[in-house]
Amino acid sequence: MSETVKRDRPWLMRTYSGHSSAKASNELYRMNLSKGQTGLSVAFDLPTQTGYDSDHPLARGEVGKVGVPIDHIGDMEALFDQIPLDQMNTSMTINATAPWLLALYVAVAERQGVDPKQLQGTTQNDVLKEYLSRGTYIYPPGPSVRLTTDLISYTVENIPKWNPTNICSYHLQEAGATPTQELAYALSTAITILDAVRDSGQVTPQRFPAVVGRISFFVNAGIRFVEETCKLRAFNEMWDKLVQERYGVSDEKQRRFRYGVQVNSLGLTESQPENNVQRIVLEMLAVTLSKNARARAIQLPAWNEALGLPRPWDQQWALRMQQVLALETDLLEYGDLFDGSPVIAAKVQELIAGAEAEMTSVQEQGGMVQAIESGYVKRELVKSHTRRIRDIESGDLKIVGVNCYTQTAESPLTAGTDSGIMKVDVQAERDQIAALQAFRANRDQAQVDVSLAALRAAALGGDNIMPCSIACARAGVTTGEWSEVLREVFGEYRAPTGIDIAMAGQVGSAAMDEVRARVRRTSEELGRPLRLLIGKPGLDGHSNGAEQIAVKGRDAGFEIVYEGIRLTPAHIARAAQEEGVHLIGLSVLSGSHLELVEDIRAELATIGASELPLIIGGIIPEDDARQLLTHGVQAVFTPKDVDMNAIMNKLVDIIRRSNGLEALA
Amino acid sequence: MEQPALTADPARLATAVRRGERRALAEALNLLDDRRPASRRLAADFLRHLQEGQPGDPGHLIGMTGPPGAGKSTLTAALIAVWRRRGLRVGVLAVDPSSPISGGALLGDRLRMKTSADDDGVFIRSLACRGEFGGLSAEVWPMSLVMLAAFDVAMIETVGVGQREIDISRMCDTTCFVAQPGSGDSVQFLKAGILEVPHVLVVNKEDMGAVARRTLSELGTALGRAHTDGNWEVPVLSASATAGTGIDALADALTRHREVLGAGDRLRARRRRYQAHWILKRLQEEFGSHGVGQLGGEQAVLQQLASRDTSLFEQLESLRQTLLQPGGKHA
Incomplete structure (x- = not known):
């Protein structure tokens, strides 16, 4: 390779990880960073995501399972021990409790002596898709949108390099969305959120383009990688048009469709799991090949996720896939490979037409919140997913090793004593609970009470939720306490299940x-x-x-x-x-x-x-x-x-x- | 299991149901759902015990009906909360449509009526409107007797506003129609005469504002009059299940109607009359008017049902047997 060839800078490389405890996860993060990972992607456990302390009855068996438990500032501090936050780019998959986890992050930065203005990273903070997929919502849609907009309005002024929300089409695909539906529902969600920020009056009209410029997306990439490439180009075009027409944003930089990716986990198979390696690589191509629609950050699942929790080695393999593509191949030496291709252009236009029609349908129903509350969106997703399952059953949709070519030699990959997956330490939950109870016993309760009262007042009165949440974080409030105050003020929500889909189109066999x-x-x-x-x-x-x-x-x-x-x-x-x-x-x-x-x-x-x-x-x-x-x-x-x-x-x-x-x- | 000890002993089962024991309630409802001849005999036995051991006519059977999407389930949930605060125990039969193709059904109403798992004062049983099986009827009426025996308030929630749903609510003490604001349906129902049945009308979703007020006024003008039942002025109310407004007033209106019905012989006779009409419908559904003709015609059947002192379920069963017998009247 000639010295003079100019290469694009690679995307951020992350691995979605976290388990057992803050300490164990911190060790894992530091190891991953030493292997060349360039950002962190924090997986929180379910109690943290749904606003329960580790010792709550509903948390039993869930502590430290799918991510790291964070009960209070002490846990957050341990999670980032020896990781300077002014130099890190941290993505947090957190939604209903996003303002709280960001508050803890800010409070830890303060303790590290870092100015919050320097913090870089992302809070997922997209509760609307939680009602449709994934399910870690707590409050009804109205208050959830308010919390989301509070966080956005706060960061634009106080943590300007932060991505306050990652509008997710990722989970829509997991719930069955077709590319058209992904485009339509993600962009409709973005409209709902941006309209809410605008209408909240927390941001001046002059600053509003800066808000638009901070909105980012979290996208899925499935195995149909040509169509997926087109989907991302369609996203690009539609977003650019939308923010100009609806919000009058003229600055080209603020109009950019910025997105991160986790490639598809739903399509990973338990049978012949080694085939997932090539699936993951092909899916990664969908979000990297087209320079004009290339991801800003990528995290890849491990090949064995359908079997259980991946081990460090499995995650390392996923990271190496990214590094080989970015560093060994010549991909980053070229401009966009697809500009001018009539085949790609036609497919992109087809997707845009379909997505615009569906967006109109959502708007006619009053917007994304109404379309979710009525069960419409969920029903459409369940329909698409049911169609997919039927196609797999009938063999119309081929999955190698699952419904064709199922014969296999024994795999050495899963033959080890650990069966090829990681086991969570069962002691972790007990340790976490003991530590939490000790923490509660040693804090200044008066300070906690005052902070929670201020939180309640802000929730009731409509003041931005962030400043008092940061005060709660400093005072040693716990995740469950913060969430409970808001539960009392906002109430809890149960989303439509979407399974009342019509029987029409049912295939007899x-x-x-x-x-x-x-x-x-x-x-x-x-x-x-x-x-x-x-x-x-x-x-x-x-x-x-x-x-x-x-x-x-x-x-x-x-x-x-x-x-x-x-x-x-x-x-x-x-x-x-x-x-x-x-x-x-x-x-x-x-x-x-x-x-x-x-x-x-x-x-x-x-x-x-x-x-x-x-x-x-x-x-x-x-x-x-x-x-x-x-x-x-x-x-x-x-x-x-x-x-x-x-x-x-x-x-x-x-x-x-x-x-x-x-x-x- | 299908027939554990409790079900095999109808007298004991009846006692346990009256005490409100949840396991007994569940088993009794399973038994009444069971179409095997041996189970039908046990069921008849059980219902006789249930009635004999129960002097007077307690409880309040409320039918809740209205178009899909009007928010009946959320309104029911809000009413449950009010009644629980007032110390009343509530049993609900929630009816969902079933698939005409497979007979399968998704019973999702519980989701919207979510109650605390450890509240013994609420019991919800979902029922599929099993079309090809001879209608929901075969189960919902005897099941409502169980709910009445065990709870202060028993509720039947039905989807849709077809004639069948109206039939179901007609056998209740009080029928409540939930209207959907702005759908235009209400006027259609009015024309179809369906709105002559309910004793209480409520426009849900009053938080929708002007649209809800318009529907309220449409219904108000048409129904501010005495019910054919006599001695009752139909109230037209406005509420919002999600905002929690107007629920107390709705609960009060329902209770007031129950008070008007009174107690003792008069109530008993009314319930029997309503139920007799309903049994007649079921016989027509299962055997056609030809079958009813074999029994001597509508009036004869009604007279027979009204006069005898045996339990109506037993009479229904015996009439069915007459028609089902090989070589019997039903050719």
Whole structure:
């Protein structure tokens, strides 16, 4: 390579990580940085994301599982120990509690002697998509939009290099969105948020273009990488037009569509998981090949995420993929490779036309908040997702190693004693709780009370939530206390499930007819229709799997009771009894399956319903599956189980067995 | 399991239901849902025990109906909260439509009625409107008797405003129609005569402002008059389930109607009359007017149902058996 060739600067390279405790995560971060990672991406555990302290009953089994637990300023300080915040670019996947986690970050910066004006990074801070996917919302849409706009208005003036919100189309794709829907709903969300900031009067009209300039996006890239490239070019064009026309932004820099990426995790397979490596690489190309639509920051999942928690080595492999592309190949030496291609231009225009039509539909309904509250958006997403699942089942959508070429030699990658995944230290939750209780005992309670009173006053009165949140952080308020005050003021929300989609377009097949016949026959033998309760216990909000089983179950002839996410074991047990169901199906993706199953069985025993059979689905390692099966769970389903008809048949078999009916041939 | 010890002993089951034991309630509802002949006999037995052990006519059976999306479930949830504050125990039967293709159903109303998991004073059972199975009817009426026996307030929530839903609410003590602001439906219902049934009308979502006020005024002009039931002026109210406004007034109106109905023989006779009409509808649905003709025609059936002192469920069962018998009247 000649010395004179000018190369573009590579994007920020991150790995979404965090687990067990602030201390363990800090060690991991420092190790990752030493390997050439150029930014941090913090994964918080579910109690932190949904505003509960580690010792709250709902947090049981969830502490340190899918991310790091942050209860108070002490944890945040430990998380960034020996990491100078003025030199770091930190992305935080945090939404309902985003103002709080940013407040803690600012308070830690102060302790490090860093001026908040120097801080760089991102708070995801997009609660609207949480109602549609992922599920870590707390408050109703109105107050959530207010918190989001408060954070944006605050940072534009006080932390000017911060990206206050990452409008996410990522999770929409995970919930089933087509590229058109991703474009339409993400941009509609951006409109809702920007309108709210403008109308809040917290930012002067002169400063408003600066707000627009700080809005960034978090995008998904799936395996159809040509179309995905076009999607990002479409985003570019649509955003540029939107901010000029709607908000009158003229400065080219402030009009740029800036985005970060995590490539698709939904499409990663549990079967032949090594194939995920090439999937991840191809998906990365979608967000890097076109210079004019290139990502600002990329984080790649690990090849084994469908199996369980990745180990440091797995994450290192993902980082090396980025480094090879950025440093070894010649990609960064060229201008845009696609400008002038009629094929690309046509596809981009097609996506834009579809997305604009859908955006108009959302606007006609009054905007994104109304379209979410009415259940419209969720229903559209569940429809798309159901279509995808049916195509996989029928083989129209090919997934190598899953519905074709399924024969495989034994993989040496998963042959080790750890089965190729990391195990979270079970002691971590107990340690975290002990440390939290010690922290509470040693703080100045009067100071805490004063700070919380000021927080309540701001929440009620409409003052920006950030200054008093930062004061709370300094005073030693905990995550649960901060969230609880706002719960009391704003209330809690339950989002539409979207599973009431129309039956039209339902595909009949011989296999489906057979399932229905079995369901009908068993219903007749038991005297009443088969009823199935689908429950999502714990704090994990990933509900796509539960929703698909609910829709499929209804199609198969079951009566389905489904109440959405975040239910306590007591609630699930009692609902199952009240509804007279024949079977309870649980869905758990956070890794807390062992604790939650134990709790639900205990609740069932308390109310005299131990005889109800239980099944569970989720990301469940084989060792745990074996353990669950010996502890009264009748069946364990994992992402490997893609044949929905087979799942339904198995449910019928279990109901027959537990009611003393002979097995059907 | 399908028939544990409690269900096998109808007398004990009835006692436990009257005490409001949750497991017994669940099992009783399962039993009434069960179409096997042996279970039907047990169910008849159970309902007889339930009635015998229960002097007087307690409770308040409320039917809540209205178009989809009017917010019936959230309004029900708000009412539950009010009644709980007033120390009343509440049982709800929530009816959802089922798929005409598979018979399957998604029962999502619980989601919007979310109550505290450890509140023993609330019990919700969802029901699918099982079209091809002979209608929701076969279950909802006997189930409402169970809810009445166990709770101070029993509620039936039905989707839609077809004739069937009106039938369901007609068998209740008090029928409440929830109107959706600005949908224009209300005027249609008015024309269809459907709005002559409800005893209380409420326009939900008053937080929508002008649209809600317009609907309120449309309904108000048409219904500010005495109910055909007599001695009752239909109130037309405005509320917002989400904003929590007007809920107390709605609860008061419902209670007032129940008070007007009184107690003792008069109430008992009214309930029996309503239920008899409803049983007749069910027979027509299952066996057609030909079947009812075999039993001597509508008037004969109604007379028979009104006169005898045995439980209505047993009479329904015996009439069904007459028609179902091989070589019986129903060819």
